[in-house]
Amino acid sequence: xxxxxxxxxxxxxxxxxxxxxxxxxxxxxxxxxxxxxxxxxxxxxxxxxxxxxxxxxxxxxxxxxxxxxxxxxxxxxxxxxxxxxxxxxxxxxxxxxxxxxxxxxxxxxxxxxxxxxxxxxxxxxxxxxxxxxxxxxxxxxxxxxxxxxxxxxxxxxxxxxxxxxxxxxxxxxxxxxxxxxxxxxxxxxxxxxxxxxxxxxxxxxxxxxxxxxxxxxxxxxxxxxxxxxxxxxxxxxxxxxxxxxxxxxxxxxxxxxxxxxxxxxxxxxxxxxxxxxxxxxxxxxxxxxxxxxxxxxxxxxxxxxxxxxxxxxxxxxxxxxxxxxxxxxxxxxxxxxxxxxxxxxxxxxxxxxxxx
Ligand code: SF4
Numbered sequence: 001x002x003x004x005x006x007x008x009x010x011x012x013x014x015x016x017x018x019x020x021x022x023x024x025x026x027x028x029x030x031x032x033x034x035x036x037x038x039x040x041x042x043x044x045x046x047x048x049x050x051x052x053x054x055x056x057x058x059x060x061x062x063x064x065x066x067x068x069x070x071x072x073x074x075x076x077x078x079x080x081x082x083x084x085x086x087x088x089x090x091x092x093x094x095x096x097x098x099x100x101x102x103x104x105x106x107x108x109x110x111x112x113x114x115x116x117x118x119x120x121x122x123x124x125x126x127x128x129x130x131x132x133x134x135x136x137x138x139x140x141x142x143x144x145x146x147x148x149x150x151x152x153x154x155x156x157x158x159x160x161x162x163x164x165x166x167x168x169x170x171x172x173x174x175x176x177x178x179x180x181x182x183x184x185x186x187x188x189x190x191x192x193x194x195x196x197x198x199x200x201x202x203x204x205x206x207x208x209x210x211x212x213x214x215x216x217x218x219x220x221x222x223x224x225x226x227x228x229x230x231x232x233x234x235x236x237x238x239x240x241x242x243x244x245x246x247x248x249x250x251x252x253x254x255x256x257x258x259x260x261x262x263x264x265x266x267x268x269x270x271x272x273x274x275x276x277x278x279x280x281x282x283x284x285x286x287x288x289x290x291x292x293x294x295x296x297x298x299x300x301x302x303x304x305x306x307x308x309x310x311x312x313x314x315x316x317x318x319x320x321x322x323x324x325x326x327x328x329x330x331x332x333x334x335x336x337x338x339x340x341x342x343x344x345x346x347x348x349x350x351x352x353x354x355x356x
Contacts, residue, residue, distance in 0.1 A: 006245045012059065043074075043077070051083065061091055207339075291309055
């Protein structure tokens, strides 16, 4: 599988908890020049056969109609014969029916919406600029145009009760998305980490709730109806190949005897000046290091990893310890996190890294 990620680093304003690279002080000239640089970079990949494309951000839906069409036209010049999934990220306040039609006409197959909550007070606390009514309008048009869509939600928010999260999830499930990504505010972000010690995560309740509503958990933070798992993101967790286009975008390529990683600088101006400028080039030649990376990333998936990796790394003793602690389980030839283990993923990863 080969994925293509395109980063659109523009947001109308910055949310309080955001850890992504984006800017909110931009004008039409900056966007125009940035898209031109993207087009330039994409032009070297016209012979590549991508399996998945993901346009993320930032907020890709801030692009106006012409900008959106220009970006999608540049993508259509690629070889899309093998394309299986084409995702576009949108925020409820910046997408409308015209944009949805443009996306549909240009082959986008999946929309990921940054809903986060269906409570206006919670949205305000998070620093989001949309309101609940924008979510309903957006989903109304996505359904009208038969779009497969994901919704992002945030839980474990300081001062927000589980009842409010439960209400959001109940209303969201009634809207029938095919995929739900649920991120812990306090555990997945560094912001307000002082709350971490006092808070009990609601992750397990959420997993059980979504399971009852027909969404199976296939990755730590991701839930889907059968057949609607995100192929693009699975490529990341399985350490497959992907190319990142745009400022701050990362790429990874597995070659015969090594793994290569590199990224674009997280600077819009530099990217506009040179869309072939790369930073942080890393070449991993040590087979053990590659296997260890495959192991710690693979454990994010509920299908886990092959037992064989533990054997090759000669760390069956570490596996026994983590099984005894109740964090991992071994089902025939696969090893995966237990329910308890999903709450301690950081510990498990750190333990494997520092003792291998
Ligand atoms: S919309 Fe998304 S990318 Fe933009 S600031 Fe908010 S969380 Fe960050």
